[in-house]
Amino acid sequence: MSTILTGDRPTGRLHIGHLFGSLLTRVKLQAEYDTYVEVADVQALTDHFKQPEKIKDNVYEVVLDNLAAGLDPHRAIIFIQSLVPEIAELTVFFGNLVTLSRLERNPTVKSELEQKKSLFKGGVTYGFLGYPISQAADILAFKAEAVPVGADQEPMLEQAREIAHKFNAIYGKTFPEPRAIFSDFPRLKGLDGSVKMGKSLDNAIYLADEPAVIEKKVKTAVTDPQKVRRHDVGHPLICPVYSYQQIFNASQAKTIAHDCQTGKLGCVECKACLAQQIISYLAPLQERRAHYAQDMPKVRDIVRDGTAKARQRTRETMEEVREKMKINY
Ligand code: ATP
Ligand code: MG
Secondary structure, three states: OOEEEEEEOOOOOOEHHHHHHHHHHHHHHOOOOEEEEEEOHHHHHHHHOOOHHHHHHHHHHHHHHHHHHOOOOOOOEEEEHHHOHHHHHHHHHHHHHOOHHHHHHOHHHHHHHHHOOOOOOOOOOHHHHOHHHHHHHHHHOOOOOEEEOOHHHHHHHHHHHHHHHHHHHHHOOOOOOOEEEOOOOOOOOOOOOOOOOOHHHOOOOEOOOOHHHHHHHHHOOOOOOOOOOOOOOOOHHHOHHHHHHHHHOHHHHHHHHHHHHOOOOOHHHHHHHHHHHHHHHHHHHHHHHHHHHOOHHHHHHHHHHHHHHHHHHHHHHHHHHHHHOOOOO
């Protein structure tokens, strides 16, 4: 069986962007692949090192969101990154294979640095600049061939492939060159119209949001600024609300676009219908979330077992790595 690895940073609860960008793909693939899902607390600390409580509080929220989305703990392995020290060890060795200028060129790191200017105003840390190396180690410690992710992660995969390639060239064939698996919705827009719905951007509908919260968020979402009244001609393709209609109301999306463009459908009505679609779509996920949440000892067992299995797999990889690097004294 081939292996996939993916993960989420415990910087907040997961939202519908995560669901359609990555969670549903991992749920679908768990039957065909050895599936590893990492709660990336070490990576989260690279830009939240001053907020350890926040990361701690979100570790099990992220686990619950994955279970809510349909991850089956009998098939998929869920683990916590910091409890698998082999990944940290591999990160150190990979550090020799990447130049500083290559890290500075990574487009995702660049745009994230732009967002985190105030955190790094005294200069960017070694840990943050180097997180693509640690992410390559996450993937390659499991020899994962494929990684279901959102579009923002492609530059990370490119770096991981370069690292695998270089390692193999120097020390002998060890790692696969992993590819990204994208869904049909690899970059869901934010409620505020920004290019990415993000946990830290306050522009998201969370999987655990209550119906009244969803209604309120959808009501205040940004739409086509040129459509002020119902009769105005709308431009669905630039409207974030329409992008959600394409997901949650796919069978009616064409009619909605037509009625929006011809002034037959106003934003208030369009949003009201969307909110109901989202609420009913999320209802069974929320039920599953609540089911697991009322038995947290069981959830902790799932993570404990998953972490033990993850360690086993990475230990095997590290034995091979030490042998190839001639440090198996
Ligand atoms: P942070 O701001 O802490 O980085 P995030 O919202 O980017 O949070 P991550 O935990 O970094 O979330 O990402 C988890 C997965 O979800 C990744 O595969 C990422 O590509 C994907 N993802 C994140 N945001 C979106 C989005 N808006 N649309 C589609 N996929 C997304
Ligand atoms: Mg992210």
